[in-house]
Amino acid sequence: MSDIDMSLYEVMALPGARGAALVDWTCGLALGSAGESPRGQPEAAAVEAAELARCSVEYGTFRPPEDDGPDGAGREPDGAGREPGGTGRVPGGTGFEPGSGSAGLGGDGPRRTGGTGVEDLIVTTRTAYHVLRFVETGHDSSLFLHLWLDRDAGNLAVARIRLKETARRLVLG
Amino acid sequence: MRTTEPPRADPPSSATLPTRQSMLLRLAAEGATGALLRDTGTLYLRDGQVSHAESSAAPGVDVLLTAGGRLPRAVWDEAAARTGRHRRTGLGRYLVTEGLLTPGELEICLLTALHDAALFALAPGGGPTRFRHGVAHGLHAARPVPAAAVEQEARRRRRLLDDVWPGPAMDTAPLVRRPVPPGSSVPVRHRALLDLADGHSTPADLARRLGRPLFHVLLEVRRLATAGLLAPPRPPPPGPAAGADDVPPRDSPAPSWAAEGFVPPDTALLLRVRAALEAL
Numbered sequence: 001m002s003d004i005d006m007s008l009y010e011v012m013a014l015p016g017a018r019g020a021a022l023v024d025w026t027c028g029l030a031l032g033s034a035g036e037s038p039r040g041q042p043e044a045a046a047v048e049a050a051e052l053a054r055c056s057v058e059y060g061t062f063r064p065p066e067d068d069g070p071d072g073a074g075r076e077p078d079g080a081g082r083e084p085g086g087t088g089r090v091p092g093g094t095g096f097e098p099g100s101g102s103a104g105l106g107g108d109g110p111r112r113t114g115g116t117g118v119e120d121l122i123v124t125t126r127t128a129y130h131v132l133r134f135v136e137t138g139h140d141s142s143l144f145l146h147l148w149l150d151r152d153a154g155n156l157a158v159a160r161i162r163l164k165e166t167a168r169r170l171v172l173g
Numbered sequence: 174m175r176t177t178e179p180p181r182a183d184p185p186s187s188a189t190l191p192t193r194q195s196m197l198l199r200l201a202a203e204g205a206t207g208a209l210l211r212d213t214g215t216l217y218l219r220d221g222q223v224s225h226a227e228s229s230a231a232p233g234v235d236v237l238l239t240a241g242g243r244l245p246r247a248v249w250d251e252a253a254a255r256t257g258r259h260r261r262t263g264l265g266r267y268l269v270t271e272g273l274l275t276p277g278e279l280e281i282c283l284l285t286a287l288h289d290a291a292l293f294a295l296a297p298g299g300g301p302t303r304f305r306h307g308v309a310h311g312l313h314a315a316r317p318v319p320a321a322a323v324e325q326e327a328r329r330r331r332r333l334l335d336d337v338w339p340g341p342a343m344d345t346a347p348l349v350r351r352p353v354p355p356g357s358s359v360p361v362r363h364r365a366l367l368d369l370a371d372g373h374s375t376p377a378d379l380a381r382r383l384g385r386p387l388f389h390v391l392l393e394v395r396r397l398a399t400a401g402l403l404a405p406p407r408p409p410p411p412g413p414a415a416g417a418d419d420v421p422p423r424d425s426p427a428p429s430w431a432a433e434g435f436v437p438p439d440t441a442l443l444l445r446v447r448a449a450l451e452a453l
Binding site: 001002003004005007022024026027028029031032043057058060063116117137138139140141142143169170171172173 | 237238240241242243275276277278280281282284285288315316326329330333357358360361362363383384385388389392393
């Protein structure tokens with residue numbers, strides 16, 4: 001059984017869930033999907049949701065100031081941190097906990113792998129919510145969970161909590 | 174699950190499927206198990222579906238996991254050695270049962286590496302195709318991908334690259350960063366990439382050092398060039414020194430932006446027409 005599929009089924013168990021997908025926002029590929037797709041086109045939905053997610057990550061407006069460089073212009077504070085043997089990772093200890101080891105999904109420095117600064121996005125329409133939850137992995141990746149939720153039957157607050165838990169469990173087990 | 178419907182809205186260059194793609198789909202229809210070998214990479218089939226892919230161009234699962242520090246290299250090497258006697262059978266299972274990796278993260282890495290390598294394995298001009306029945310790989314996706322979906326994604330990726338910045342000029346050249354305009358800021362992921370654009374490293378070098386799929390780096394490089402944060406590719410050298418793959422020099426006076434090496438869109442069109450003709 002695929003773990004990605006299990007995570008998506010977990011999200012689909014939410015009341016009012018219509019569709020869910022795990023999407024790579026750099027390239028717009030859905031690594032997995034469950035339920036319906038908006039307009040019946042899963043590929044197009046993944047591409048479009050990925051563009052929205054990418055904009056939110058790449059525009060400085062939505063980025064916490066501490067995730068910026070010293071002058072906000074991307075000068076390298078510890079630019080070699082990602083290189084093998086660099087100082088940005090945690091070579092001590094076991095050395096292979098994912099960056100999102102703490103429940104807060106944040107606060108462990110801007111260099112955490114896969115960290116985007118943005119935690120989730122919510123798009124509200126007359127009939128639905130779309131919740132995009134960024135997934136932080138221990139390796140370098142650019143993933144988010146996309147939940148399409150019926151607005152009448154769904155509970156946005158519960159959905160956000162479930163997505164956060166699912167995103168964490170997908171990576172941490 | 175397995176569909177062979179023609180791709181929607183493809184450019185003419187890929188509407189006619191070359192022989193190698195037909196071979197993949199034919200093997201998929203037969204439910205074949207084995208390795209599809211090309212000069213540019215290998216696709217592993219299991220019961221007609223793609224379970225794994227490798228390419229010398231693209232970082233493997235090991236690089237994705239070790240370069241960014243998710244797993245120490247020594248841990249991976251030891252795991253590979255312990256499970257290696259039987260063609261690395263069970264390497265994935267070993268990593269999971271030893272608690273080194275969760276099944277979810279392993280699956281994400283495997284699928285990411287699969288589509289990355291497939292892009293190069295299925296590249297036009299990737300040489301002849303051979304199939305070795307029965308060959309398996311120790312790493313395989315928990316949920317194999319239908320062959321048609323792998324092909325479709327590879328085509329989509331090639332289009333996506335050309336939509337951002339036409340032509341492969343930046344794919345193999347050393348990257349040179351440009352100053353960030355005052356007042357703007359660069360996201361962490363881009364900063365990691367720009368910091369390595371030292372005038373010597375190519376996108377493939379960056380992919381290996383960052384532990385990112387090569388396609389992602391190629392795409393980000395073209396996006397960063399569009400945004401003016403990476404220097405555009407140099408124009409091809411004029412005269413007979415230019416290789417067969419280079420853009421022929423234009424007789425008409427070049428517009429000002431051409432001096433910076435921006436490849437004019439009509440050249441991209443010509444390249445697509447040529448690719449279409451070659452694919453016939």
